Ligand SMILES: Nc1ncnc2c1ncn2[C@@H]1O[C@H](COP(=O)(O)OP(=O)(O)OP(=O)(O)O)[C@@H](O)[C@H]1O
């Protein structure tokens with residue numbers, strides 16, 4: 001995602017430009033300015049990858065600004081827009097590199113942006129050398145094979161385990177929109193009343209400040225969480241396009257996004273699955289859950305690239321309540337795929353942590369189940385997570 005700033009004193013054209021840019025998934029509208037005089041200051045501290053200057057509100061002031069921008073930021077690409085061919089020509093003489101004539105359509109802006117950003121990107125760094133896109137950002141989606149198998153428990157504790165690494169910025173998105181409960185396991189401060197519904201409602205006006213305020217933070221771990229809608233009635237207003245945009249924007253600020261999906265295979269869930277780099281399909285060693293793993297693998301296998309990302313995780317291994325005598329070997333035969341990881345049953349630690357509102361890494365850092373989450377994160381990323389379980393490479397119950 002590349003950052004773009006626009007200046008256009010005319011509200012109507014500025015709004016249509018903003019709407020156009022919101023339809024382009026590789027740019028982030030970083031700043032919008034209504035005054036030519038202020039624009040240079042607005043972008044001074046963190047210049048974007050591209051600026052767009054609309055000339056028609058005041059041609060002279062606009063040209064003066066372009067001259068100033070090209071002197072202060074010689075490598076910053078400037079795209080100008082106008083009805084007036086003469087003005088466009090003059091803007092090129094003052095330092096603009098690209099231009100578009102009004103009216104500007106989506107296709108026009110797309111190709112201009114691709115050209116401008118493609119020619120000038122040279123990596124993910126901005127003019128100031130600040131990294132603006134986190135190219136290593138990883139998205140993990142968690143999907144349960146039936147209700148209550150521990151999907152949310154794994155999402156929360158995997159996220160908290162990853163967040164323990166100071167190089168990580170981790171956000172957990174509760175996409176179990178109607179009945180999600182990830183926030184119960186995380187006692188958070190601030191942003192009490194902001195949820196994904198507010199982001200969806202303001203999708204056209206989202207800026208980085210609003211986005212940051214929308215995520216609540218768990219103090220003990222530094223993990224951020226975007227909650228499910230507070231009112232179940234708001235679920236209908238959240239569409240897959242919202243999820244797509246929100247995930248893409250959050251990837252700019254976070255190294256790891258963990259998506260706790262619903263079991264409804266809704267369009268929002270499918271978007272999460274498509275956007276994920278890895279999908280953890282959570283199951284338990286019992287018939288209904290394993291049968292659903294087979295059904296889900298079959299169903300998701302219909303779409304290119306999904307099944308390859310799926311890793312089956314068995315939760316509550318060793319639970320007395322699971323008495324069907326199904327071994328890991330048998331489960332692997334049934335689903336036709338290796339079990340990627342196994343998480344031990346530990347009701348005392350898991351329920352205690354949930355009641356306390358703190359992930360296991362804080363509540364029971366030495367428990368076998370927390371060690372298993374460390375192992376899981378290592379297995380997923382092929383490198384040690386902070387506070388790792390040095391003793392056993394693939395965790396307590398992991399396959400060797
Ligand atoms: N490894 C574990 N050991 C013991 N108890 C566990 C473990 N994992 C999850 N649980 C318990 O199982 C119950 C269901 O867990 P959780 O809410 O995480 O499941 P879920 O799949 O997200 O459920 P839902 O279908 O409601 O979304 C909770 O009471 C939780 O404490």
Ligand SMILES: [Mg+2]
Nearest residue numbers: 151152176181
């Ligand atoms: Mg859940």
